[in-house]
Amino acid sequence: MGHTCRTVVECEWSGKKNGELLGLADPQFDVLLTLDKNLPYQQNLDTKRIAVLIVRARSNRIQDLLPVIPECLAALESIQPQQVVSVGSVPPR
Numbered sequence: 001m002g003h004t005c006r007t008v009v010e011c012e013w014s015g016k017k018n019g020e021l022l023g024l025a026d027p028q029f030d031v032l033l034t035l036d037k038n039l040p041y042q043q044n045l046d047t048k049r050i051a052v053l054i055v056r057a058r059s060n061r062i063q064d065l066l067p068v069i070p071e072c073l074a075a076l077e078s079i080q081p082q083q084v085v086s087v088g089s090v091p092p093r
Contacts, residue, residue: 003076019043026050031079033072035060040084051079056088
């Protein structure tokens with residue numbers, strides 16, 4: 001699809017808090033994909049170039065993420081630096 005994706009584990013950033021993750025990811029990546037819907041309210045994104053894609057899913061398990069992948073791919077086509085975009089929804093249990 002023309003996108004490269006790396007996990008926190010692959011980058012050896014496990015255990016880092018959101019602010020530190022943003023600082024590490026900002027110079028290396030165009031978009032930070034997260035399930036943390038509070039990240040934009042907890043971090044100052046004005047000083048960053050990176051965009052944030054918030055995925056709303058029940059969990060980070062693959063079966064919960066698969067239905068949201070088409071929305072993620074569509075958002076990646078138009079997301080701009082410093083923009084925060086949310087995709088998906090959390091269905092009731």
